[in-house]
Amino acid sequence: MTIKLTIMDQMAQVAREHGRTLAPLRDDLVLLDSGLDSLGFAVLVARLEDRLGIDPFTASEDAAFPQTLGDLVKVYENGAR
Amino acid sequence: MARAEARALRHRIANASSFFFDRSAEVAIGHLAGGTSLDGKLAQLAGRSVLLAASGQLGAAPALVELDGVARRVVILPPDVDPAHLAELAATAETDAVVVDVATPPHAAFDLPLRVEVTPVITAMPETPAAVCRTEWVLLTSGTTGVPKMVAHDLSTLTAPIGAGRRLDGPVVWGTFYDIRRYGGLQIFLRAVVGGASLVLSHSGEPVAEHLQRLGRHQVTHLSGTPSHWRRALMSPAIKQISPRYVRLSGEIADQAILDNLKAAFPEAAVGHAYASTEAGVAFEVNDGLAGFPAEFVEHERDGVEMKVVDGALRIRSPRIASGYVGAGQPALTDRDGFVDTGDMLERDGERYLFAGRRGGIINIGGLKVHPEEVEAVINRHPQVRMSLVRPKKNPVTGSIVIADVVLRSDIPGADELSRVKTDILKLCHGALPRHKVPAAISIVPALDVAATGKLSRRHG
Secondary structure, eight states: OOHHHHHHHHHHHHHHHTTOOOOOOOTTOBGGGSSOOHHHHHHHHHHHHHHHSOOHHHHOTTOOOOOBHHHHHHHHHHHHO | OOGGGGSOGGGGOOOTTOEEEOSSOEEEGGGGGTEESSTTOGGGGTTOEEEEOOSSHHHHHHHHHHHTTTSSEEEEOOTTOOGGGHHHHHHHTTOOEEEEOTTOOOOGGGOOSEEEEOOSOOEEOSSOOSSOOOOEEEEEOOOSSSSOOEEEEOHHHHHTTTTTSOOOSSOOEEEESSOTTSHHHHHHHHHHHHHTOEEEOOOTTOOHHHHHHHHHHTTOOEEEEOHHHHHHHHTSGGGGGOOOSEEEEOSSOOOHHHHHHHHHHOTTSEEEEEEEETTTEEEEEEOSSOSSEETHHHHSOBTTBEEEEETTEEEEESTTSOOEESSTTOOOSSOTTSOEEEEEEEEEETTEEEEEEEGGGOEEETTEEEOHHHHHHHHTTSTTEEEEEEEEEEETTTEEEEEEEEEESSOOOOHHHHHHHHHHHHHHHHHHSOGGGSOSEEEEOSOOOBOTTSSBOOOOO
C-alpha cells in the first residue's frame, strides 16, 4: 500500500473508532475540516508510526504543521526518504 | 502590601475605550467603572458568596469586574463543570447567591436566596455598593475524576504576575484560546482590564478558522493558548489572518518544535512560554525561544518567586500562589515552608531545566489528565491479558498520547490472531473509557519490568 493510501485508510479507521464522519478525502481537503479533531489526529500520527515505522514530526523538529491532506502526505513521503 | 493593590478591580480599569468582544456582541470595559451589567442588583450581592454560573464568557467577564470588592467570595464555574458536582460545590463554598445569564441551564444548585441575571448591556448604577471587602476568587481545578477542588485566590495574588513580564509598545488587543474561567484565561482577562487592552473572547465549539478570522478582524496583538491550542491553530489555513506581536504559551510543556514552528509562522513576533498552575499561579516566563528554563531561575529568587527542586519535582513559593483550598478537610495547599508542590518533574540538562512529565505517571493529553492505572484496569479485564502498562508517548498534536504495552496469558500468537486481540482490547477500552483515555496504539510484549517494590516500573523517557 502506498503512503497516501495507508494514511487515508488509517484516517477512515480512526474516524470509525471515534464515531466521526469523514469528509471526502481529496488533496486540498483542509485537515481541520476532515471530521477528525485534535485527538483524532494525535491517534492518527501514532497509528501511522505503527504502520509506516516513522513519525516525521518527532524525527525532525522543522516539520511544519500540515494544513491539507496533500501537505500531510508530503510530510510522510519526505520523512520516508 | 501597597495601597493600590487593595483597590477593587472596577477602580483599576486602565482604558475607558477598551472592549470585551464576543462573536456577536461586545461590552465596553470602561462603562463598568460607573455602570453595571447586573440588573441593578450589585448592592444586594455585597458580602455574599456568589456562584458565577453565566453560560458565556461575555456574561462572566463584566460580572467578575463588578463583583470584586463587593462579594465576599466568587466561585467561578468553568463551562465544562459536571452538573452532578454543582450541589456539593455550592454547599462547600456556602454560596447564597447566583449570577446567571439568559442561557444558563436550570439546576437545583442555582436555587439560592438571590438570583441575578447578567446582561451585556451596561446601565447606570442605581446605588453604590457598600464598603469594599477583599473578595475571594475561587477557581476550580481541572482534575481527573471526582469533585474538582476549589482554589482560593484574591485580586492581589492573581494580578501579582502582571507587569513582571515583557512589555511591548503600542496599543494592545489581547486574545486567548482559553476560557477566562480557567486560570490561564483569567490571567489574560486581568491583563486586558488592568493593562488597558481590549480582549477577544473565545467561544466554545467555534471552528478554529472562524475564531482566527475574528482575532484577525480585531487585529489582535497579543495571543495566548496552550501548545495544543497553538498546534491546532497552525493546522488551519486561517492562521494567515493574524499577525500577533506577542505569542504566549502556557498550561502544558512547550517543546522546541512548537516554539520553532510559531517563530517560523510569526517571524516578527516575540514568542514566550509561561509556567503556571491554578494553585501556584504564574511562576515564570521564558522569552529566549528555547524549551525548558534557565537553571538560574531555581538558584535565585526572581520577582518574588522562589523555586526549588525536591525529589525531581518543582516546588514554588511566591506572592502569586493561592491562599488555600475552600472547604473543611481539604489537604494543605503548601508544604510547611509555604511551597506548592507542583508534581511536575524536572530534568537538568547543563544550564537548563527541562520538564519531564508528571509525578506518578499522570499523562496530559492536550490538557486532559489520564491516570495510567485506570486504563490498565480496563485492559486487564480482557480474558487473554495477563498484565499491561499504560504510558505516555510524545505526540506532535496533543503533546502526549496514551499507549499500552500488553502481556498476554499465552504465547504471542500469529499475525491474524494478534490483530484480532488488539482490536478486541481497543473495543473494550472504547466501551469503558472516554476517547482521550483509549490507547492510540497497543503493543503486545513478552514481559514488563517489575521494580524491586513489586510494582510495575514506570520510568520512561
